[in-house]
Amino acid sequence: MLGLNKKDSTLLLIVAAMVLLAPFILNPFPADSAMAQFNAGYPDLMQRFVIFGIFAIGFNILFGLTGYLSFGHAAFLGVGSYSAVWMFKLLSMNVIPAILLAVLVSGVFALVIGFVSLRRTGIYFSILTLAFAQMSFNLAYSVLTPITNGETGLQLTLDDPRILGVSATADGGIPVTSLFGMEMRSTFTLDAGAWLFQFNTGYYFCGAVLLLAFYLAIRIFRSPFGLMLRAIKSNRTRMNYTGLNTKPYALAAFVISGMYAGLAGGLMASMDPLAGAERMQWTASGEVVLMTILGGAGTLIGPVLGAGFIKYFENIFSKINEGVLHQWFSFLPDGVENGAVWVVEHFVGPGWHLTLGLLFMLVVTFLPGGLVEGGQRIAKLFRRKSTEPQDGATQSHPAE
Amino acid sequence: MDAIILQILNGLDKGSAYALIALGLTLIFGTLGVVNFAHGALFMIGAFCAVTLNKLFSLSFETVDPTRTDFLGNPLKVKTPYLVDWFGPEVGASLIDWAVPLSILFSIPIMIGIGFAMERGLIKHFYKRPHADQILVTFGLAIVMQELIKHYYGANPIQTPAPDAFRGSLDFGVLLGFDPNVIIYPYWRLVYFAFAALIIGGVFAFLQFTTFGMVVRAGMADRETVGLLGINIDKRFTIMFGLAAAVAGLAGVMYAPINSPNYHMGMDFLVLSFVVVVVGGMGSLPGAVAAGFLLGVLESFASMNQIKSILPGIDQIIIYVVAIVILLTRPRGLMGRKGVMED
Structure with missing residues (x-):
């Protein structure tokens, strides 16, 4: 399908199905139950999953394939956001030109920096x-x-020109981002008994872009170009000795991954038209490194998993506070309960970053292949019992 | 002329901090071959040692003084620090006043302990792993340290005053024959500079003139041969890691009065210190120190108004610009040795 072999097509289809059904999958608990805080199926969070997924896929093309560890990728994300917001200010509220400009400008930036x-x-x-x-x-x-x-x-204001659009809506508000009239923020809510499912235009737009980005990444991974990048990772010196100049390949990978970051930045601005410098700070660059490593660098699905994992737990852990903890541990005797709450308290709420740091250390130390390697190890355990070994669709191909 | 001297002086204290952190980074890198992204966090923990001792010393109990009343007419509650109660008003008060310099003694064992624990518990397992893994795991560790400090000390900067004796400023210009009030320089920054010079001199002397230092230098040059001679080089390198941690910690302790410590000061300094190390030349101790002072002074020159009016924003980026230029023209840095990190 689309020039992919069977395994990759399956993977792409699985990702597509997950993106499509995410509002259901991420909302397993009824809306007013105690478990509802573990639901992640609301537009804002789902958009973040997808956008950071794109960011991490792009980072992985550089780090996973060539082994060059960039600690400045957030700069491209920020540049993309700024360009997109400027497009909203000057041209129109349509997201397509904004995203195109974001990709273009960040690509130029990446070319220079790279x-x-x-x-x-x-x-x-x-x-x-x-x-x-x-x-x-x-x-x-x-x-x-x-x-x-x-x-x-950078924010939108009422006196922005917006040549092809309107400076202000009829009722005097700032117009919202849209795709040819479809508003990004519009959400269709489905009431199914106790459950509440939300289908957001912006999310599905991001999801479509994610699929496109993912498809491109698969093609890059399987192409001769991708093979060349892996060769650079495994032994650059030897590549040079064979008379091959590796730099154009590495630069191309750098620019592609910078453009992915710009795309993510543009999407971020399209969902919420603001851009701030803090998106470019080096801790933000560190975050995408974390996502890629946690998911599994050099694998196709790893970065998406890592991005989803980090953003999900960031959101859930930040919401848990002392009161919730006391509720959870209320079955314990009082003294033990307070002790348990005191310990766990460090890791939740504002302490989420502590959990993240620890998790990260553990993953780098014990599971360098990330979640994907973990999954493979578990799968291997089960496979040993069955007689016939078979390849999982998500198998990693570490580019070492 | 006076403006130039003022900027050089201004650059020295920041330069001292850069030099001290970069020195520790280079020590760790030169001995163990590990890129330590948690080094900024060690600097921060040092600063928080000063905060802790300051708080411990000021712990006080409340008594009611029936002879005086507060503005509402109630008996006045008087807070007396325990130290004042135990040692009498004079000794107690001066102990509290001198909390920051005293935390030097307090922080050395803590920092060495943390350094040992870090090396034995974590870094040891990463000698054979690629540099990227080392960067990543120490980056994770830095986040953990930072968040723990944030949890216990809060996110806001904590003021940690220098002793009264050093709180004023020195009219430095008068000493050099300029008019008074032209070059004014806070005493504490002079103290910081002198302290940094002392530590740097101490580390170099230790490496140069002791047998231990000689073995360590030999190990830096050729680890395997030293090992073959029957010397337990790993043990010595662990000690060097502890020493590097202590140097970073001391830099932090003394920096606390200059800039109120907050939990992310380590990260801020780390990025710059790495740039300093790279500019100085990876693995070169004199290079790290020289580049630290050089970049500190350059940074303060760039923040002069005359220069900013020609090149707006230069003060924000000067260090990075210098680093980029140096890396592209002299790939090994100012004093880098051949064959270090050139895989």
Whole structure:
């Protein structure tokens, strides 16, 4: 199908089905039950799953295939967001031109930064990308304020020109982002007994873009170009000795992954038309590294899983507070209950980052292949019992 | 002229902090070959050692003074620190006043302990793994340390005053023959600079003039041969890790009065310190120190109004620009050795 072999088509179809049915899958608990806080099927969060999934897929094309660890990818995300918001301000509220510009501008940025950074490898490359990202972040905060609106962040206003659209709606509000008239924020709510399912236009738009991005990533992974990138990862020196200049390939990978980040940034701005410099901070770059590693670098599905995992638990863990914990542990004797709450309290609510840091250390130490490798190990355990070994659709192909 | 001297002085204290952190980073990198992204967190923990001792010293109990009343007419509640109660008003008060310098003693065992625990418990397992893995796991560790500090000390900066004796400023210009009030420099920053110079000198002397230091330098040059000579180089490298952690911690302790410690100060310094290490040359101790001071001074020059009016925003990016230029023109950094990190 579409030039993919059977295994990859299955994978793509599974992802497509998951994207399509996400409002159901992520909403397993009735709306007013105690478990409802574990539901993730609301538009804002689902959009984040998909957008960060795209971001991580793009990062993986660079890190997973070529092994170049960039610590400055958030800069491209930020650049994409800014360009998209400027498009909303100047042209129209249609998301297509905004996203196109976001991809284009971040691609140009990636070309410049990549051209310079890729002259070095290893940790030097990481530090160069980090330096560029921090530079963009600092500039966005200070001198570039006319373009970025500094600390406040770039927002839409009523007196923006919007040449092809309207500056203000009939009732005097700021127009909302749309795709040829379909408003991104419009949500269709389905009441099914105790359950409440929400189908959001913006989410499905992002989902479609995710599928496209995922399909492209599969094609890149399976192409001769992808093979070349893996060869760079496994032994760059040897590639050079065979008389091959690896730099154009690495640069192409860098630009592609920068464009993915710009796409994610553009989508982010399309869902909520603001852009702030904090999206470019190096902790944001660290986050996408975490997602990719946690899911499994160098695998197709890993980055999407990692992004979903981190964003889901970020959201759920942040909501749990002391009261909820006391409720959970109320079956314990009082002293033990307080002790348990005291311990768990560190890891939830605002302490979510602590959990993330620990989890990350554990994954890097014990499970370098991430969730995908974990899944494979579990699958292997079961497979040993059955006689016939078969390949799972999500098998990783570590590019080592 | 006076403006130039002022900027050099201003750059020295930040440069000292960069130099100290970069020195520790280079020590760890040169000995163990590990890229430690948690080094900024160690700096931060050092600063919070000062905060902790300051708080411990100011622990106080309340008594009611029946002879005085507050503005509502109730008997006045007086807070007396335990230290004042135990040691008498003079010794107690001066102990509280000198909490930050005293935390140097307090922080050294803590930092060395943390360094040992880190090396034995975590870093040890990452010697043979790629640099990317080392970066990632220490990055995770840095997040953990940062969040723990945030949990217990809150997210806001905590003021940690320097002793009264150092709170004023020195009219430095007068010493050099300029008019008074032209070059004014806070005492504590001078103290910081002197302290940093002392520590840096101490580390170099330790490496240069002791047998232990000689073995460590030999190990940095050729680890395997030293091991073959029957020397337990791993044990010495662990000690060096503890030492590097202590250097970062001390840099943090003394920095607390300059900039009120908050939980993300480590991350802020880490990025810059890495840039410093790269500019100085990976694996070169003198390079790290020189680049630390150089970048500190450059940064303060870039924040002069005359320069900012020509190149707006240069103060925000000067360090990164320098790093990019250096990396592209002198790939090994200012004083980098051949063959370090050149896989």
